[in-house]
Amino acid sequence: MISNVHAVTTSFFPRWDPEVLFKILNNIHDVVIVIDLDTTIVFANKAYAKILGVPIAKVIGRRLDIIEPNAKTIEVLRTSESSYCRRSYLNSLRINVVGSTFPLYNGKNIIGCVSIFKNINDVVELNRELDQTKGVADYLKEQLEQEEQLPSSFEEYIGQNSRLKKILKLAAKVAKTDSTVLILGESGVGKEVLARVVHNSSSRNKRPMIKVNCAAIPEDLIESELFGYEDGAFTGAKKGGKLGKFELAHKGTIFLDEIGDMSLTMQAKLLRILQEKEFERVGGTRPIKVDIRVIAATNRNLEKMIEQGTFRSDLYYRLNIVPLLLTPLRERKDDILELAKVFLKQFAGELGHEMTLSPQVEKILQSYEWPGNIRELKNILEHASIVCSDEVITSDHLPAHIIPKKIRSSVKEKSFDIKEIVASVEKDVILSALNACNNNRTDALKALGISRKSFYNKLHQYGIIDHSSLP
Numbered sequence: 001m002i003s004n005v006h007a008v009t010t011s012f013f014p015r016w017d018p019e020v021l022f023k024i025l026n027n028i029h030d031v032v033i034v035i036d037l038d039t040t041i042v043f044a045n046k047a048y049a050k051i052l053g054v055p056i057a058k059v060i061g062r063r064l065d066i067i068e069p070n071a072k073t074i075e076v077l078r079t080s081e082s083s084y085c086r087r088s089y090l091n092s093l094r095i096n097v098v099g100s101t102f103p104l105y106n107g108k109n110i111i112g113c114v115s116i117f118k119n120i121n122d123v124v125e126l127n128r129e130l131d132q133t134k135g136v137a138d139y140l141k142e143q144l145e146q147e148e149q150l151p152s153s154f155e156e157y158i159g160q161n162s163r164l165k166k167i168l169k170l171a172a173k174v175a176k177t178d179s180t181v182l183i184l185g186e187s188g189v190g191k192e193v194l195a196r197v198v199h200n201s202s203s204r205n206k207r208p209m210i211k212v213n214c215a216a217i218p219e220d221l222i223e224s225e226l227f228g229y230e231d232g233a234f235t236g237a238k239k240g241g242k243l244g245k246f247e248l249a250h251k252g253t254i255f256l257d258e259i260g261d262m263s264l265t266m267q268a269k270l271l272r273i274l275q276e277k278e279f280e281r282v283g284g285t286r287p288i289k290v291d292i293r294v295i296a297a298t299n300r301n302l303e304k305m306i307e308q309g310t311f312r313s314d315l316y317y318r319l320n321i322v323p324l325l326l327t328p329l330r331e332r333k334d335d336i337l338e339l340a341k342v343f344l345k346q347f348a349g350e351l352g353h354e355m356t357l358s359p360q361v362e363k364i365l366q367s368y369e370w371p372g373n374i375r376e377l378k379n380i381l382e383h384a385s386i387v388c389s390d391e392v393i394t395s396d397h398l399p400a401h402i403i404p405k406k407i408r409s410s411v412k413e414k415s416f417d418i419k420e421i422v423a424s425v426e427k428d429v430i431l432s433a434l435n436a437c438n439n440n441r442t443d444a445l446k447a448l449g450i451s452r453k454s455f456y457n458k459l460h461q462y463g464i465i466d467h468s469s470l471p
């Protein structure tokens with residue numbers, strides 16, 4: 001077989017005709033050079049000129065040990081040991097090359113050396129850039145990691161949105177101090193959750209956070225609720241008196257929720273406590289000192305209320321030391337699916353069966369505007385997980401009003417369900433009334449012409465408030 005190959009090859013190449021050999025060598029895209037025993041360059045192919053940028057005539061006849069004394073080719077000549085796929089640097093040309101070199105023999109005698117190599121400067125340059133980019137990336141990663149981590153109590157607060165993260169970082173900083181915090185944001189956006197997280201990461205976390213819902217307590221009771229009362233302070237008062245929320249919160253945190261719904265009289269009393277950290281119980285004369293941290297929250301526009309004369313500016317400035325403005329869900333849509341998954345997991349635990357969202361439902365959730373924010377999202381998913389008896393929540397399990405019209409007509413027709421239509425219209429009317437009354441619930445219920453009880457029941461029913469906000 002081998003002799004056959006040899007015969008075919010030798011019959012094709014006329015013996016001693018170097019022209020054919022040169023043609024082959026000149027058509028190779030890698031550099032080929034041949035040196036003789038005293039390192040004189042006796043052959044260089046066309047690729048040599050092309051790749052190294054040096055005319056062949058300039059190198060033929062020159063000694064490689066003078067041009068490039070450290071060349072691999074010289075070492076191979078000296079040692080007679082071939083080298084394969086080795087990388088080296090040509091000082092004279094300032095390029096990186098990779099290739100193979102092997103000795104040439106005439107019979108048993110070494111007569112020179114041949115090197116075949118390619119220029120890998122571009123690759124080396126790319127590698128260097130890559131190394132540098134990697135270095136910069138590692139540096140930035142390190143910097144990011146060094147940036148303050150949120151305390152573990154913030155894990156409860158779901159959301160990765162960059163605007164939200166900024167607020168959470170500020171909240172984590174302020175949590176460590178005793179500063180008053182004012183949490184602002186639309187209804188259902190997570191103000192109470194944030195208040196709890198701030199309290200839990202503060203040094204007061206061994207003591208309770210006492211919540212006062214300023215909107216839900218009737219005007220004539222709020223004073224005794226906040227400050228407590230002495231024995232016999234008024235008819236119907238409990239024997240022995242009662243501690244108010246401020247005393248209960250001593251050494252802990254008081255959370256004044258819906259602060260924008262407090263009457264002007266109460267605002268004046270609250271201002272005094274914030275300034276002096278002391279108060280008297282109803283029917284009492286003895287001043288009581290308390291050590292409290294105040295967190296207040298509202299969905300009302302306090303600055304607008306100041307302009308309208310319904311909120312005291314001095315109280316506002318007392319409260320507005322560190323304002324934390326929570327972004328509405330429609331402006332952090334990147335968090336919707338994460339929140340949805342966490343809630344679904346929670347409901348799955350309660351209901352005992354795992355559920356996922358169909359891709360269409362994911363799209364619907366992401367395109368809806370969420371006027372009721374996270375609470376509305378949670379309520380809708382709770383409803384969906386109850387009505388869904390298998391593993392995938394589809395648009396059939398969602399309330400009609402959140403489904404865009406063009407999808408609605410293609411899914412199971414529900415638009416004749418009169419209860420659902422009435423509920424959807426009623427919810428829209430309530431939300432518009434709240435909006436028109438700058439979220440003042442008393443004004444909204446008057447405008448709607450319904451009783452306070454029925455108003456609050458509806459707010460709860462439509463997920464605009466949760467049960468803890470019921471009067």
Ligand SMILES: Nc1ncnc2c1ncn2[C@@H]1O[C@H](COP(=O)(O)OP(=O)(O)OP(=O)(O)O)[C@@H](O)[C@H]1O
Pocket residue numbers: 156157158159185186187188189190191192193194298299374375378464465466469
């Ligand atoms: N970031 C969050 N991570 C997990 N759950 C959240 C988050 N934000 C809100 N929620 C959930 O959404 C619901 C509403 O949150 P919360 O009561 O804190 O809102 P709010 O801003 O105080 O509303 P309102 O103005 O009506 O009082 C709660 O069930 C809460 O558990």
Ligand SMILES: [Mg+2]
Pocket residue numbers: 191192257297
């Ligand atoms: Mg709240």
